[in-house]
Amino acid sequence: MKVFISYGDASDQVTALRLQALGAVNGLTVYVPPAFTRQGVPTLLDPEASQKLNEAEVVLGIIGAGLTEACRQELNAGMALRKNMIVMTYPASAPELQPYFASNLVVIDPANPGGAEIGIVQHLKTIDAQQNAKKALLALGTLALGLLILAPADRS
Numbered sequence: 011m012k013v014f015i016s017y018g019d020a021s022d023q024v025t026a027l028r029l030q031a032l033g034a035v036n037g038l039t040v041y042v043p044p045a046f047t048r049q050g051v052p053t054l055l056d057p058e059a060s061q062k063l064n065e066a067e068v069v070l071g072i073i074g075a076g077l078t079e080a081c082r083q084e085l086n087a088g089m090a091l092r093k094n095m096i097v098m099t100y101p102a103s104a105p106e107l108q109p110y111f112a113s114n115l116v117v118i119d120p121a122n123p124g125g126a127e128i129g130i131v132q133h134l135k136t137i138d139a140q141q142n143a144k145k146a147l148l149a150l151g152t153l154a155l156g157l158l159i160l161a162p163a164d165r166s
Contacts, residue, residue, distance in 0.1 A: 013040045014066035016084040018073035047080045071097035
C-alpha cells in the first residue's frame with residue numbers, strides 16, 4: 011500500500027519521517043515530501059510530490075506547528091483526488107483547519123489521547139474505503155497520535 015504523508019512545517023517533518031520509517035518496517039510504501047518544499051510560498055505543487063500523491067492510496071496529514079502553503083496544496087489535492095485521508099492536529103490549530111478539512115480532521119489533545127483514538131475510529135467508519143486502506147489509516151493514525159503526544163512539550 012502506498013501512503014503519502016503531508017506535514018505542516020519543518021518541525022512536523024520529524025514526526026512524518028518517523029512514521030515513514032515505521033510504515034516501511036510494516037510493509038507500506040510511504041512518501042514524505044522533502045523539507046525544501048516547505049520553504050517560501052510555492053505557487054504550484056512540487057512535481058514529485060504531485061506524482062506520489064496521485065499514486066498514493068492513503069493520505070495522512072500531520073499539522074502540529076502550523077499549516078504551510080505546500081501542505082495545504084497537498085491536502086487539497088488529496089481531497090480533490092478523493093484519497094482516503096486523515097488530517098491530524100493539535101487543539102490550538104483545529105479552528106483554523108476545520109473549514110478546510112471538516113470530517114477528515116482529527117484533533118489530538120495530549121491531555122486526552124483517548125479522544126483522538128475515538129476520532130480516528132469514527133472517521134474510518136465514515137469513509138468508503140477498502141479494508142486495507144482503513145487498516146493503514148488506523149495504524150498510521152495511531153502511530154502519529156503516539157508520536158505527537160510524546161513530542162517535545164514546547165509546541166503550542
